[in-house]
Amino acid sequence: MTTIADPKAPRPPRAKPNRLTTRGNTELYGWVFMRASGVILLVLIFGHLFVNLWAGGGVKAIDFGFVAGKWANPIWQVWDLLMLWLAMIHGTNGVRTIINDYAERDGVRLTLKALLYLAFAIVVVLGTLVIFSFDPCPTDAPANLLPSFCTA
Amino acid sequence: MWSWVAHRVTGVAIFFFLLVHVLDTSLVRVSPESYNDVIGTYKNPIMGLGEAGLVAAIVFHAFNGIRIILVDFWAKGPKYQRLMLWIVLGLFVVTMAGFLPRHLMHVFGGE
Numbered sequence: 523m524t525t526i527a528d529p530k531a532p533r534p535p536r537a538k539p540n541r542l543t544t545r546g547n548t549e550l551y552g553w554v555f556m557r558a559s560g561v562i563l564l565v566l567i568f569g570h571l572f573v574n575l576w577a578g579g580g581v582k583a584i585d586f587g588f589v590a591g592k593w594a595n596p597i598w599q600v601w602d603l604l605m606l607w608l609a610m611i612h613g614t615n616g617v618r619t620i621i622n623d624y625a626e627r628d629g630v631r632l633t634l635k636a637l638l639y640l641a642f643a644i645v646v647v648l649g650t651l652v653i654f655s656f657d658p659c660p661t662d663a664p665a666n667l668l669p670s671f672c673t674a
Numbered sequence: 675m676w677s678w679v680a681h682r683v684t685g686v687a688i689f690f691f692l693l694v695h696v697l698d699t700s701l702v703r704v705s706p707e708s709y710n711d712v713i714g715t716y717k718n719p720i721m722g723l724g725e726a727g728l729v730a731a732i733v734f735h736a737f738n739g740i741r742i743i744l745v746d747f748w749a750k751g752p753k754y755q756r757l758m759l760w761i762v763l764g765l766f767v768v769t770m771a772g773f774l775p776r777h778l779m780h781v782f783g784g785e
Contacts (some may be wrong), residue, residue, distance in 0.1 A: 528752050529745060557746065560739045567732060576773060580780030581725055582717055589699070601707035606696065613689035622683060641693060649696045652703045660706065666705040 552615055558595055559608045566605045590658035591669040606649045614642045677759055681738050685729040691728055722781030725772060733769050737762040 573592075575581050575583040592598040617638055625631035660674035679756045701709040715721075745751035751758075 525782055526745075526752055527754055531746070534743060544700045547730050557739075559738075560743065564736045568736070571729060571773075575725070575729070575780075576776055580777060581722065582780050584713055586702060589709070590706075592768070609692055614686070615690060616682075616685045617689055620686065632685050645696045648700050652700045656703060656731070663706045 533558070556612060556615060559612045563605070563608050563612060564599060566608070566674075570605060585668050587669045591651065591654075591671075593656050594658050594669065594671065603650065606653070607646065610642055610646050614638060631652050675763075677738055677741075681735060682743070683737040687731050688728070688735060720779060722778070725781075726777055729777070730766075730770060734762070734766055734772075735766050737769075741744055 532553050574584060574588075593602070618635060621631055621634045621638065625634055659668055667671055698709075698712050701712055716725075738759075741762050742756070744758060745755050
């Protein structure tokens, strides 16, 4: 059985003579975060996929009424908010690692990371606002598109 | 090595899907009609197969991620990493066997 070298958690780089500061423990915290958030995301996303794609009518049954029915429940609001934040931080940090690995030219690397952080900010802010400012029963919408509790 | 490549490829694919997924879901804030219109364009066999591929990527990334955690934190993890890759692939097959028939039935089956 082949084994691999014992992997080590990232450590703070030793200060080199030509460096004014070290980068501290940020990479270590990032490494820990990827593992901790990964476990939570497994539960959140498997639950999300089970409820939206497997239980009920599957992907064909997803429409405004379905989403509104879920977000009428605060548990699903918190579930989706946690999933949004954890997945976006986990994914952004993963893509950041990949950019650092493959984009060797400084200009390219900085540009790609700037775009990545911009996408992160837009998606997290937009998604958070949508989850909490969402109205399941907009008054100007046709009743047949709304969840059944709107007319009750 | 290949599991490491697959972890990166699936991770990037899932990330780009996530960006689009939040944007299209945000249409519920615009109007029920615009959300239903855009989601309606996804309800065809090609997108249905894409969804199957997306779920496959997520399931692999999730189980292989647990394997990475065990390699990192479990004293015997590095010794059993190859065996654990087979377990990951086995769990992947079992999970997809539970998901795919039902999903494909939704996509290709009648009403």
